[in-house]
Amino acid sequence: MFELETAIDDWKLSFGKNDVVSPKETSELEEHLRGLIIDLGNSGLSQREAFMVGADRLGHPSELEQEYAKVNSGAQWRKRVFWMLTGYIAMTVVGTIVSAVVAIAGTGMAIAGVEGTVSAVALIAVMVLGWSGLPVLAYRQFQNLGGRGEHLPVKWFVATGIMLVVAPIITFGGRIAQTRIVDPSWYGESAVYFGFGGFAIHLGVVVFCFIAMWKFNNPIIEAID
């Protein structure tokens, strides 16, 4: 026995896979298919035949997806950058937690009187474990490359890219400068300044990320409801 609703549901599922056709767009296509089925049914076809012919008239899902992809690429890119920024903020939060854990562990070990070499190795292990999320994030970003960004807000995209690249460079550069250039006698004091500087940069990037996320995410929200 042919079940029309099941057939339509299955047909709809063939669009949702790649995130190219939004649910609203799918429901618009569904409306069209239902219209066709009613009209074809009125002209004497069985429900099953009407469904088959109607789906055929609408076109092959993969071809339709290709056309939708051309139109929706801007929105897709915004979504990707949005997730990238979310990732960065998550990373910052994770980083803070990792630093805190490392600091606590270091203090604990110092109090317990653990030997310097052992504690250093342990702290590095904790750091590595905590930061292992980074390659995962990088992989995700890498996966997201591809497709065309026709309607991407270029200004914001470039600014985000610069921020995400420049901020870590400045931070790391500061650290290197601290160890290489600064006079050992001034090391303790300079560490405080670098600490605050790094924190300020980090905070700036996070604030920027929130603003950029808002900017990128805003156009996704459909104006029509």
Added chain:
Amino acid sequence: MVSKELVAASTKPLVLAVLSRSESYGYAIIQEIREHSGGHLEWSEGMLYPVLHRMEKEKLILASWKVGENGRKRKYYRLSASGTRAIEAERQQWFAVHETLASFWGTKACLS
């Protein structure tokens, strides 16, 4: 039968032409084009929607979801001010092509 490429190229002016009469939704737009073309224009009907969405992005048409007579939600499209202006530009282009070809081949004999 009109070729796929030509149908694709003419979708935008056809949509503008249909919507210049009244607001409409996807299925009805297709029906109207089919009637007007005497069945000569056929294409994968789903292809209309990406075109509609592009035109919506270009602000040529405006869209709103309404409940249709069947009680289901339907997306209605109507012309925007810039869409109305775009019609004239499209008309000039298509007539330019048409007149050029007609000057070679002559206009189609009027059957009525």
